[in-house]
Amino acid sequence: MFWYEDEVKRLEQERSKLPYQPKTAFYGSSTITLWESLYEDFKDFSPVNLGFGGSTLAACAWYFERIFAEFNEINSVIIYAGDNDLSNNRHPEEIYLFLFQLFDVIQKRYGTIDCTYVSIKPSPQRWYLNDQVKYTNMIIEKEIKKRGDQLYYIDIYDQYLDDDHRPDSKFFQSDGLHFNKMGHDILRDKLVEHLSALVLQ
Structure with a gap:
């Protein structure tokens, strides 16, 4: 995991x-890291951007305690990661296990708080992984709906x-992998609606 060290040190400094x-932590890979308008988009939810570039769900679980060490009032975590795991030849079942490991460490630290996983996106550059993306999303969605527990x-x-x-x-940067502003705006709308509903519960 040493190749993430510079990114993790950046988060510690910031x-x-x-x-x-x-109150609301956004955690995961470059979809989070490169979200330039995140603080403005979610200003009503006291956000923090804890994305680190290239991260996998395995890395998110590994670095969780260190990255979240100084944040004691988090009540909601939004997670986007998984496509880097697939491109690193991880199997969908491994990604599933890493995600639920991450859920476990989050709830061990904060109790039963709201934890939201955003499905893996389809992207032009990684379209060759589409069948694995769909299968990974399917098994994760099924288990989350079965478990509940926020x-x-x-x-x-x-x-x-x-x-x-x-x-x-039209939703992606020229690399065919990362969202442009239009791509992030769609995700923003989905997550604002979701977080607003959580507040009303």
Whole structure:
């Protein structure tokens, strides 16, 4: 896991700059890290961006205690990761296990708080992994719905497909992998609706 060290050190340095104790943590890979408008988009939810580039769900579980060490008032965690695991030749069942390991360490630290997993997106660059993406999403969604315990699944997969049911390039940067502003805006709308509903529960 040593190749994530610089990114984790960056997060440790940045956390002292927040003028408030965050309530909602966004955690995961570059879909989170590169979300430039995240703090503005979720200002009503006291957010913190704890994404680190290239991260896998395995890395998210491994570094959780260190990254979250100074955040004592978190009541909701939004997670996006998994496509890097697949591109690193991890099997869907492994990703499933890493995610539920992460849920366990979150709830060990914070109690039964809201934990939301965002489905793996389809992307032009990794379309060759599509069958694995769909299967991974399916087994994770099924287990989350079975468990409850303030675990939630947000399905974004279909939102990024064109009329031919392939990834729509208008939502992605030129690399065909990372969201552009339009891509993030769709995710923002889904998550604002979700977080607002959680507040009303």
